[in-house]
Amino acid sequence: MVLFNPEELSERAGIDIERAERILRIARRLVRPVKALQASHITEYGKEVLTTGVKGIDELLGGGLRTSELYEFAGEFGSGKTQLCHQLAVTVQLPVNRGGLGGSAVYIDTEGTFSSERIVHIAERFSVKEPLESILYFRPINVVELEDFVVEELNALIRDKGVRLIVIDSIIALYRSQFKGIEWLARRQQRINYVLDWLKRLSTLYDIVVVYTNQVLTQPVPFGVAIKIPAGGNILAHAATHRFFLRKTRGHIIMEVLDSPRLPYKATALFVIKNDGLHDYEG
Ligand code: GTP
Ligand code: MG
Numbered sequence: 001m002v003l004f005n006p007e008e009l010s011e012r013a014g015i016d017i018e019r020a021e022r023i024l025r026i027a028r029r030l031v032r033p034v035k036a037l038q039a040s041h042i043t044e045y046g047k048e049v050l051t052t053g054v055k056g057i058d059e060l061l062g063g064g065l066r067t068s069e070l071y072e073f074a075g076e077f078g079s080g081k082t083q084l085c086h087q088l089a090v091t092v093q094l095p096v097n098r099g100g101l102g103g104s105a106v107y108i109d110t111e112g113t114f115s116s117e118r119i120v121h122i123a124e125r126f127s128v129k130e131p132l133e134s135i136l137y138f139r140p141i142n143v144v145e146l147e148d149f150v151v152e153e154l155n156a157l158i159r160d161k162g163v164r165l166i167v168i169d170s171i172i173a174l175y176r177s178q179f180k181g182i183e184w185l186a187r188r189q190q191r192i193n194y195v196l197d198w199l200k201r202l203s204t205l206y207d208i209v210v211v212y213t214n215q216v217l218t219q220p221v222p223f224g225v226a227i228k229i230p231a232g233g234n235i236l237a238h239a240a241t242h243r244f245f246l247r248k249t250r251g252h253i254i255m256e257v258l259d260s261p262r263l264p265y266k267a268t269a270l271f272v273i274k275n276d277g278l279h280d281y282e283g
Helices: 006-013 017-031 039-044 055-060 081-091 116-125 143-161 173-178 182-206 233-239
Strands: 070-075 104-109 135-138 163-169 209-214 216-219 227-230 242-248 253-259 268-274 277-280
Touching: 006 017, 055 253, 055 268, 055 277, 070 081, 070 182, 070 233, 070 253, 081 104, 081 116, 081 163, 081 209, 081 277, 104 143, 116 277, 135 143, 143 163, 143 173, 143 182, 163 182, 173 182, 182 209, 182 233
Parallel strands: 070 209, 070 242, 104 135, 104 163, 163 209
Antiparallel strands: 216 227, 242 253, 253 268, 268 277
C-alpha cells in the first residue's frame, strides 16, 4: 500500500485526497520511516551485486548488476537480449558467495520468446538445480495485462516468493504494436512511464534488480548514414539507472554503455552466445 501515491489511493478507494494522504503517511511511518542518510552511509544501500556469469560484462558493470537499480539493454534482433535475460534468471538463483542473490526471478515475456529449455541448459552450466521452480513466468497479451500485473500483482509476488530480479523482455513491444500512429504517442509514452515508475518504486522498496530490454529504431540522419537508437524516446531514455546498447558484429557481440551515472560512457564488453548461454569473447 505504501507504494501508492495519494492520487492513486484516492481514486481506488473512492476517498478524498486529504484522507488518502493521511492514511499513507501513517502507513509509511509504520513500514518505512523516511530518514535522510549521511552520504557517507549511502553505500550501505544497493550494494548487493548480481553476476551475469560473464566476466567481461561483470567488469563493465562495475562488478555486476546492483539491487535497487534499473538496467536497460537495447539492441537489434539477435543481439542476445533475450539470452541475457535467461542467463540472469538463472544466476539470480546462485547463492551470494557465487555471485547470485539466492532468490527467484519474475520473468515477464511480452514477445513470447522465453524458453525453458534454454534455462535448463544455462542452469546446468552454473549447477543450479531445478531452475524453473524459481522463475515466475508471466506472458501478458496486451498492455493492460502488463500494467495490471506490474501494479497489482508484483508486489505480493516479490514479498512472498523471495523474488530478487524482475525481467521484462521487452518493455516496448506491446506498446509499439498497440499504440500505433503519432496521435497515440503521448498516451503511449505516459503509460510506459507509469509502468517504469512502478518498477522503480518496487526496486527501491524491496531492494531488487530490474532488467528490461528495448528494441531499436533506425534514425535517418540528413546527408549521413542512418544510426540506430533505442526505441521509446525520452521516457525510456531517462527511466533506467544504466542503459546499454548491444551490437552484433562478425563473431561476437559488443555491449556498450550508453548512459550511466557511474560507468564510463562508451565502455564496452565483448561476448558470444553458446548453447549454455553468454560467454566472454576470447579473441
Ligand atoms: P530480438 O528479440 O529478436 O530483438 O533479439 P534478441 O536480442 O533477443 O536476441 P536473442 O537473445 O534471442 O539472441 C539470438 C541469438 O542467440 C541467435 O542469433 C543465436 O546466435 C543465439 N542463440 C540462441 N539460442 C542459442 C543456442 O541454443 N545455441 C547457440 N549457440 N546460440 C544460440
Ligand atoms: Mg529477444
